[in-house]
Amino acid sequence: MKYNPINSALFVKNRKNFRAQMKPKSIAIFNSNDIYPISADSTMPFEQHRDIFYLSGVDQEESILMLFPDCPNEDLREVLFVRETNAHIAVWEGEKLTKEAATKTSGIQTVFWLQDLEKTLFEMSTYADTFYINTNEHYRASVETETREDRFTKWLLAKYPAHSVAKSNPILQDLRAVKDPIELALMQHACNITEKGFRRILNFVKPGVWEYEIEAELLHEFVRNRSKGFAYTPIIASGNNANVLHYVENNQQCKNGDLILFDIAAEYANYKSDLSRTIPVSGKFSKRQKEVYNAVNSVKNEATKLLVPGTIWKDYHVEVGKIMTSELLKLGLLDKADVQNEDPKWPAYKRYFMHGTSHHIGLDTHDYGLLHKPMTANMVFTVEPGIYIPEEGFGIRLEDDVVVQEQGEPFNLMQNIPIEADEIEDLMN
Ligand code: GLY
Ligand code: MN
Ligand code: MN
Secondary structure: OOOOOOOOHHHHHHHHHHHOOOOOOEEEEEEOOOOOEEEOOEEOOOOOOHHHHHHHOOOOOOOEEEEOOOOOOHHHOEEEEEOOOOHHHHHHHOOOOOHHHHHHHHOOOEEEEHHHHHHHHHHHHHHOOEEEEOOOOOOOOOOOOOOHHHHHHHHHHHHOOOOEEEEOHHHHHHHHHEOOHHHHHHHHHHHHHHHHHHHHHHOOOOOOOEHHHHHHHHHHHHHOOOOOOEOOOOEEEEHHHHHOOOOOOOOOEOOOOOEEEEEOOEEEOOEEOOOEEEEEOOOOOOHHHHHHHHHHHHHHHHHHHOOOOOOOHHHHHHHHHHHHHHHHHHOOOOOHHHHHOOEOOEOHHHHOOOOOOOOEOOOOOOOOOOOOOOOOOOEEEEEOOEEEEHHHOEEEEOEEEEEOOOOOOOEEOOOOOOOOHHHHHHHHO
């Protein structure tokens, strides 16, 4: 791992909060992700499942966590299984977690090698009535792959057909949405690394530069600051590429007079940041570009003010739609008739701003969070309005990550990342 060790108090607290929502006589089980194969003997880089990470800090493949708060055998109330390490593995694969290191990382006292799982689980199961299994109920999830968790669940249910089953996911969606101060500090750190990357490219972009050259600069800056790299596939979209919302080719040359839309950010310790900025290739916005830019920035500022305790995500989007509509009228992109005749299910503003304004962010870029529940303090959301005008050859999106506060406006984790059009021009020149 490139990141510095995380205080295990975070994981101890997360498990305590999870346990508090479990039924009597139940065991919750969490698996690591697989290491996904590519071909021959090559694999994708390992990405830990965010739930076992959230509950243990263990960032290693093949690890399994079990929570059994009322187990009569006190030693089995929290159990971590990790792959056995030895001198041979250390030579070929490098350092893996010893039992002591696993305890230090997670705060869990009982650590077994993976080969002890079946017999330990059998003992635990004889005291329990219910298994909490971990399915993926994220509102954006669309997964075709059978995960390690899915395979384990199949095996578990076949092996223990008399136990009842409960869902971990709603508990985790609820808990992970509200961030601990340790998590907020990690997310601030990710945002600070993103800031370094963005400032670096403000000095680098010139007419003729290629989008992938900018991507390389960002990756360099992220990795030298202990990030694994991009928090998500980066979008570096010059000119009309910005109007393809998920443009990730990043293979075009940036032309004088065009804008470049960046949706790029660093991860740190598995925590994500999510930034969008739009800058002029030449270092100077045209009058029209600046007018639209300032409209997007104004929607962003107004939308941010609505991210307060009690706000419901869906209602928030309706309000932001109204703010955006008024800006589009001022820009002459919509007229009154467009708005009067609009279909309430697809309002007129959607022609220029067709995606959502905010999502939870944390261990996942589109993080857990139960969207029907009111916002509460220490939830972290992005704010990301955009205006996309293919007819004019540019698209603009601005995006920051903000923390809902008990009182007052949200705290902007990206407050130091330049955003005002004049400041961007000054820094580029
Ligand atoms: N970068 C992904 C998003 O903004 O949602
Ligand atoms: Mn983004
Ligand atoms: Mn986003």
